[in-house]
Amino acid sequence: MAVVLIRMRLALLRHALRGDRASSLVLGTVIGLILAVGTVAVAVFWPPLLPAALAVWLMGWIFGPIFTGGGEALRPEYFTMIPAAPRRMATALLAGAFASPAVMITSVALTSMAVYGWRFGLLATLVALVAAVITLITMVLVSRVTVAIFGLLVRSRAAAVLAAFVTGTVLALSGNGWALPVAAATAEDLSWAGALVRLLPSGWGIAAIESSPPAALGILAASALVVVLLVAVWAVLLTRRVTSAARGGVPARRRRPRPFPMVRGVRAVAAKELRTWSRDLIRVHLLSFAFFYAVVFTLLPVAIGWWGMVPFVGLIAVLMGAGVSANLYATDGTALWLTLMTPGAERADVRGRQLAWLLAVGPATALLSVAGAAASGETWAWPWVAGLFPAVLGGAAGLVVLVAVTAPVPATDPHRRGGDPLSSGADEGGETGLVWLMLIAVPVTALPAAAAVLIEPWAGVPVGVATGVLCVWGFGRIAARRLASGGTELLALLKYGSAAGRTVREEEAAAAAPDLPLGHKIAVIVCYSLAWLPLFPQGIVPMFFKLFGVEDRVWFLALYLPDAWQWPTITLMISIGLLMYGYAILFPMRYRAPETEQA
Structure with missing residues (x-):
């Protein structure tokens, strides 16, 4: 079975080498090989830093698949009908996971262990080769187990918020993490960091290389035992995953639902949307991610004593909240037909979604803005925060619905989602494109307020309020008209995919x-x-x-x-x-x- 899954994985990889995916794969492989060669160079020129470099690779295997949707080409749900024992299925899927460029690149990076072992003699080099193989298997298994635990635990709002904290922190580190090395360079004692990276699974091989032969044999045996235990744990997690996926991966509600308020029009849509923002795990995760990312991103430079970003924590949270909300209609799936079957409901639907988004994002980000400006002690930032915040918030509330109806990325209906409750089933590249579009478009709406602040600091406040109100009204009006005139095509797009709304000439x-x-x-x-x-x-x-x-x-x-x-x-x-x-x-x-x- 393992051979079959490896061939399937290679076939999927071969067929994926087309178009933009081929470019991304080639670019990622080149960058990965450069980093792998850099790791070998660390083993040659800076041997004491090798455990830290290997720890970075381990972190990449742990957090990388979480950001890329699990990194699973062969999903366990595809093989639920095969009469095979869970441990055998887990072993076969593990073998299939090794047929990937990431494993090849990591193998090149782990040759640095053999280079490091050569310093201690021939026997240490042989130990390094065995340790490199075990470390590679351990990294892949730790990645698979982490993804499986991540998917199984995220079944509640609290777990979705915790997952958002992890992803937001890691992504913020990728943007402003430079402040930590700068702060560490000025620290006096970093011995604890060296001891920590050696305790990670990526450092066990280094410990075996540096130990005596009996101790090295014991470390390698213990590492192999950990591999066996990880395979057993993964088999159990796969069984839980494929059995829970049949009911959507979300446990049934046990408490009696509260009655829905008897309201109509905009208020009814806003009430429905607010409940969705508080109950849909994907929306809870995305909104929490926006807040955590903004807080961590602005606080990282504080490590070097720079508070200049902290006053703008609320603005960054609004930008990220707009980016993750740009696919608003697609996350609801084909439920759009309920709106289209109600005469004249398009305007109320758009305005209700805008009102709900403002209520979900506005108060929290306003509090963050005030707290950030007050805590930073940067008095010059108050006019900027007061002037830009209403402009950015209003521009985001208008652009969210406009982009959602004009450039949606089709996603899976909520009741048909798979085992990962935080995966909407939409194309990740398309959703990322929408995020970048919002990160560029929303700040443009604040340019008049910024110009007013430059001319007269507190003049930006009325300009920002006027700009925000105009954006909410104007973009919402365009979105409602677009939904009324092209709602049928939008529903077809969400139901059948990007090819549904094209004519024959457009297809040709x-x-x-x-x-x-x-x-x-x-x-x-x-x-x-x-x-x-x-x-x-x-x-x-x-x-x-x-x-x-x-x-x-x-x-x-x-x-x-x-x-x-x-x-x-x-x-x-x-x-x-x-x-x-x-x-x-x-x-x-x-x-x-x-x-x-x-x-």
Whole structure:
């Protein structure tokens, strides 16, 4: 059975090497190999840092699949009807999991253990090779067990909030985690960190290499026993997962539901939406993620004594809340037909969703804004927070419904979701694109308020309020008209997928339009992934530092240069970021346009 699953995994990988997936896979493989070679270089030039480098790989195996939807090409639900023992099925699925580029890349990185063992002699090198194999198996198994536990535990709102804390913290570390190494570089005693990374499973092989032969044999035997135990635990978790997936993975309600208030119109939709925001595990998780990400992201620079981001914690929470809510209609699935079958209900549905979103996000983010501005002690930030917050909140409330009805990413109906209650079944790339769209579009709505603050600090408050109200009313009006005129096509899209709303001519044109060359695909992905670095951290943020006289240089390149070169460098960085985004967005459109017109 293991051989069959390995062949299935390789076949899925082979068929996935098309279009954008091929570009992403190639780019990810190249980056992974560069990091793997870097790990080997650490073993050669900085041997004491090797346990920390291997711990980073272990963390990648633990948290990476959580952010990528579990990382399962062969889902256990596909094999529920096969008459096989749970442990045999777990072993076969484990073998199939090894047929992936990630395992190959990690194997290259773990050759650093053999390089490290060569320093201690031939016997230590043999121990390192055995330890590298056991470490690789342990990493994959720990990843699978973590994903399985994550999926089984997230069956309640409290667990969904806890999962949001984990994912929000890790993602915030990827953005502002640079502050921790900077703070650690100034610390006096870091011996505890070295001891901690050696206690992780990734450090057991290093301990075996450095030990005497009997001790090394005992460490390897204990590591192999841990592998056997992990396989047994995974078999039990797989059994729980496939049996709970039959009822949607969510336990039945045991308490009697409260009666629904007898209201109509906008109030009825808002009441229904508020209950959905508090009961749907996906929405609870996403909204909690937005709050935790904003708090951790702004507090990380405090480790080096910089409080400049803390006043804007509420604004960042609004931006992330808008990003994770941009697929609002698709998460409800085909329940849209209830709205379409009610004459004239489109406007009430849009306005009710806006009101519910404002009630779910507004009070909490306003409290965060006030608390952040007060705790930071940055008095210059009060006019900015007071002026930008209503503009950003109103712009987000308007754009959420507008994007939800114009660019939805089809998802699985809530009652048909699989074993992972936090997976909506939507295309992850499409949902990520909506998040980036909101992160760019929502700040644009606050530009008038920002300009007013620059002219007269407290003049931004009325401008921000007016802008926010106008965005809520105007974008909501457009969304309601769009829903009324194209609701049938939207329902077909949510029910049948992206091909449902296309005509025959559009299908032929889409089939005739060629894909981008591989080099340009990789360039587009690189631009999308890295354009934010020169635009925001190295361009816009130091620009505000210069405007408001903030003297902390932190890690901004322009502020380390002489005064005559600071503004040109800031302008150059912003230009590079805009050019990268322009290339990533416009080049594919320009490349495909002539061929599509001919088709």
